[in-house]
Amino acid sequence: MKTIIVVGNGMVGYKFCEKFAAREESKHFKLIVFGEEPRAAYDRVHLSEFFENRDAKALEMAPLEWYADNDIELVVNERVTDIHRSKKTITTASEKEFKYDYLVLATGSAPFVPPIQGVEKKGVFVYRTIEDLEAMLAYAEEIKKVKPNGKAAILGGGLLGLEAGKAVMDMGLEPHVVEFAPKLMPRQLDSRSSNVLQLTLESIGIAIHTGKATNSIMGNGAITGMDFGEDDKLDVDMLVISAGIRPRDELGKTCNLEMGVRGGIVVNDKMQTSDPTIFAIGEVALYNQMIYGLVAPGYEMAEVAVNQILEQNEVVMKPEIDMSTKLKLIGVDVASFGIPYMPAEKGLSIIYENKTKGIYKRINVSHDGKTLLGGIMVGDAEDYSILHQMYLNNMPLPDNAEELIVGSRGEGGSAFGSAMDLPDTAVICSCEAVTKGQVCCSVLEDGNETMKDVAKATKATTGCGGCKPMVADLIKESLKTLGKTVKERLCEHFDYSRQELFDLAKLKGITDYDTLLDEVGTGHGCEVCKPAVAAIFASLYNETANRQETIQDSNDRYLANIQRNGTYSVVPRVAGGEITPKQLMAIGRIAQKYDLYTKITGGQRIDMFGAKLHELPPIWEELIAEGFETGQAYGKSLRTVKSCVGSTWCRYGMDESVSFAIEIEHRYKGIRSPHKFKGGVSGCIRECAEARGKDFGFIAVEGGWNVYVGGNGGATPKHALLLAEKVDKETAIKYVDRFIMFYIKTAQPLQRTAPWLEKLEGGITYLQNVVINDSLGIVDELDAEMQALVDSYVCEWKEAVETPEIRERYTHFVNSEETDNNIEFVSLREQKMPKEWA
């Protein structure tokens, strides 16, 4: 039996193991893997997600058992220190020696730290491993303790630097990106697109400093700032260096393998180093005089090395490697492919720029107008996948190439048909090298019908995930050719879309979950269909969450938002944000009595956190006695209607925005919907209530109210669109009534109004036709349904505290009076917060 030793258990080293283990012949080999990091290979590409969930396991490429199950011996926390080529052995840091027949070097790279004076200071970090992130997080916490508005700089405005910029921002520090070149992402972007990107990043709070050479890092022991010379300085409390990578080629040097002038272990197209029994793959390998700092080429190299070792010698590396990239995570689309920019004598460029929207698109076309050479997209990269495919597959261009970026109707839409027009050989998922043919075949011949099944069968979408929309299209189109309509299916228990279920429940007059499941579903239900059906019943019959409590989402079941430590928050309604001093004192008194953490929310009301389950009913009893009612902060229902002070006090106010906000909040309170919805009312176009960031909004103008719908804050912010102009209050309410009702009846579960409106064929014009011109002939029905909901409101907390059987649900143990002793609090600025789990 021959032995293969893999040095390095990073993304590419792991991929080698995965591809090797999948081969029948692998059983004739023994595979030993050494990794220097304390844990098995993880997904470095998605490293920044660690900031969100602090969950290292979620990043794992494969669990430890996987290695054992595939007879792979994995030794983590063990660095390989030497290679003895004559004996064909390696030694490790703990002085153990192992013999190999083939050696695969997958040692990756390390961040390049430029020799700036002071880089060794405390608070200077690199961004490569989970340990780096943990150290950064811990340091950021320290800073925040002493300085509420600490600053962090990132040295390097490339792909990774921008990602790091977003990460430090998410950590709560003020981010500053410092770039040596005069523009951001100098390798991928031209100056104009770089400018657009810079403006967008600045608008989301990332400060950008280009054209800056850092002379030294200031501070006594720990960093306090950066010095750019000539009295130009930037005060910062932390620095993340992201100035490029250097291959970890030490092993190659010490055993005299052929090296590149500027580092990297030289390999041929078989991934062999100058010693034919030693292979190098991933970021340590110098192929075509280049280091490829992306996973996709690394994975291809792994594939080649596996084949070469298994004597499938015809599988070699392509001479040209695609370096197209789409940036993720930073909250703005950025992509570049092929030759992103070039002088005019090499080709022609078509450029679309919309500064108000922060969009820049450029494509470069050959002089004869036949081939796409490359391009850039900033602000809107929706068409990246398809353009990238056209480029990779040398597909013919339409006669009007500009339609590729401006669309046939202008306004940035796109001109091409579907992903089905691509050749079968087109690589759709570049991380896993899956072609369009493979995806379609997995649907057409192997009977896979869902994204999940196709991903399992082909591995497409399991890398960076960028190809998901395209794979979804291919699955849909392939199913169509099989004559199968692609049904939107709620889950395995209901073969219907939400809209169909809504109609079915209404038609059959079904009022409880079990009956609906028995009549039109199968099995026993799950966490997807139960809350969706609960919402349907609520919209149809305005029933509270109390009646069928076990089909409600976590928060609705106990009429409160569950917090990280299993306690709950309490949010009474404060319609329009208007509150009397007496009510304020009542909240203060009750919060103090139950020792709750209080905070003013972003929705103009007060949230009290840290109530234990059994404390909820007495707290609410007291609040209700003071005249409060539930704010339904937990429900997929109306949250708040934000108001500005309006004409009652404000010198610019055109109308009474507070009165209107209170009226409309009381009108829609308690109404459950596919997702939560929010409103806003501003007294003039200065828009202090941010009404256009809400699901519905009214803005007072000369001569009436402007009505806006479909706005959203959150992850994908969107401004609401104008539904009607200068209408009186009654008309404004009527239109919004219909809009909400139409949304409730037709949206998918957990779809906010903004994405719903975006998907609605015909968009805002169609919506205007439905709710204003009654093009579907349904407005009477919508009006009646809305009025029924408005008329049947009850405060579900009042119902709960007054009904002994419901009250009884609020005990931690059903067999003991004791309460949960697992909950611990620590103090925080004279209040309290959950103790972190140690």
Added chain:
Amino acid sequence: MSLSVLNTYASVAASDVKVWFKAAPISKFPKNGGACIKYKDKQIAVFNFTREGTWYACQNLCPHKMEMVLSRGMIGEENMEAKVACPLHKNTFSLKTGENLNGTLDPIATYPVKIESDFVYVGFSE
């Protein structure tokens, strides 16, 4: 809270039951839902899966963020395998084997349940 708490929960097979703990009358448990009981230092989630006509018990502690919350989770079924979804982040666990169905979290401990004269009993090995 520390890892040691997690380690005090270990699955008990029906054949290993030494103590049948009389927990509470069945009326204390919602239909198709759960409630939490205390046995010695342990918090155990007990589920009345009415649609299936089965009862299940498991640790109340979710191995994801180590919170005592699983009894407040929603139950359901995936390919006829009964499961519970944690109320905090919706990770799902088999109520039969304790296995994490949507990821690679550690499995949860499960315990046998029996019903006698309208009382719920949970089986422990100590």
